[in-house]
Amino acid sequence: MRLDEVSSVVVGDGPNALQGAITSKTPSELTFIVVVRHGSPIGPQTVKVMSQFGSATFAEAVFISPITAAPTGSDSFQMNSDLTGTDERPLRSFTRAMKLAAAGDTVLLKNGTYDAAHGETFPETSTSWNVPDGVMLMGESRGATIVQGPKGDCDTADAFVLAGSASIETITIAGFCNNGISTLKGVVTIRDVTIVDTTVGVNVETSTVLDSVDISGANIAISNFASTGTLAVTNSRVHGNRLGIDAPFADAALVVTASEIDHNCPGPANREDDGSIVVKGPAALTDVNIHHNLCPGVTTTPTGLTGQLAISRGVFALNEFAAIKFRGPGRAKVRESSFGPHPAAIYLASTASIDLGTPEDPGNNGFSVCDKCDAIFDARPAPTHGSNPTTVKGISWNRGGAPLSVPTGCFDADEPKGRTSPPRLWHIEHPGSCASATGNIILN
Secondary structure (H helix, E strand, O other): OOHHHOOEEEEOOHHHOEEEEEEEEOOOOEEEEEOOOOOOOOEEEEEEEEEOOEEEEEEEEEEEOOEEEOOOOOOOOOOOOOOOOOOOOOEOOHHHHHHHOOOOOEEEEOOEEEOHHHOOOOOOOOOOOOEOOOOEEEEOOOOOEEEEOOOOOOOOOOOEEEOOOOEEEEEEEEEEEEEEEEEOOOEEEEEEEEEEEEEEEEEEOOEEEEEEEEEEOOOEEEEEOOOOOEEEEEOOEEEOOOEEEEOOOOOOEEEEEOOEEEOOOOOOOOOOOOOOEEEOOOEEEEOOEEEOOOOOOEEEOOOOOOOOEEEEOOEEEOOOOEEEEOOOOOEEEEEOOEEOOOOEEEEEOOOOEEEOOOOOOOOOOEEEOOOOOEEEEEOOOHHHHHHOOOEOOOOEEEEOOEEOOOOOOOOOOOOOOOOOOOOEEEEEOOHHHOHHHOOOOOOO
């Protein structure tokens, strides 16, 4: 086909097809312009040319680029000029790139550092968002695409405030005196992101998915204020923060899977009422490794839980005060989990209850204890023991690898019944109804 005979050009196919405007043509060369709609798929596209004599298709003849920024780029291009924000002519700042973006678009940050010196402006209130609804922001590589805050010259700015169902992927955020990321509404996805040295790593006010996220050096790693929806944390690590996942006011569900929560609550300000995870709403923790926190591993709020705390295949080791601490009412179900030595592996207060296994559904939990440690420290009021029992079945009860023969029945505040030395399986702080609780522990 002679290209000077071409009368129309179509880029892509199906509902995403784009009509090209021919600007010049010769028998061997065709020049055309395509206006790319917001949300068009990025990557190589086919080109179909047509004339009165037939048609021809050229595979991967056109590449639709994401809106691209690079520290070596320029923000002085005329808006909407040819190739503005492409790989060949990248913008300098994501601040400028976001002004070109709309729902369905991808903004790509090439490797380098993005900060105020390179033209970035950061939102100072949670209502002044800088990532539009429906936009994906992604870095070229997680370790080399860095959004840098003011460090010691602190202000109240966030790195990113997401207006709606947006997503952020494959970047590092560092040195912000307010939030690394704030999510406001919609469903937000944050994936393959490192956040370090912020006041709050991620401020959550809507349904949010954190996948393969690493947060350290924050006052609060993840602060959940959502009243509905779900905060899901998966394949992530939260470590070296003042608090880990903090949700003392949120009624939204918390789901944590395949994640490590460790070495949080450092410094003199730690208290036994803190927690590497603090929950109010319903929570499900599966395949979690919670260890070496200078506070309880999981803590509930004094007002209690609004739903069940469910733990499956959890590993708890060397957390201060307790692995799981109930400060108020609530219920928990624990299955196939292991508890290393803690002052109290499980601490119960108020009217809290915990299901560690039943005859029909064995718990298969394991406790390894030290000489002055308790598996269950029961600080509930005396009448609670009989009316709201703790049932234990399927427990592997170990001390230094050797099994212990612990009698069933009610154990008082001093020693287990029938034993003259620690460890204590069930330490009852207020044993006024000890007799009525007899038989509430079942070992299998």
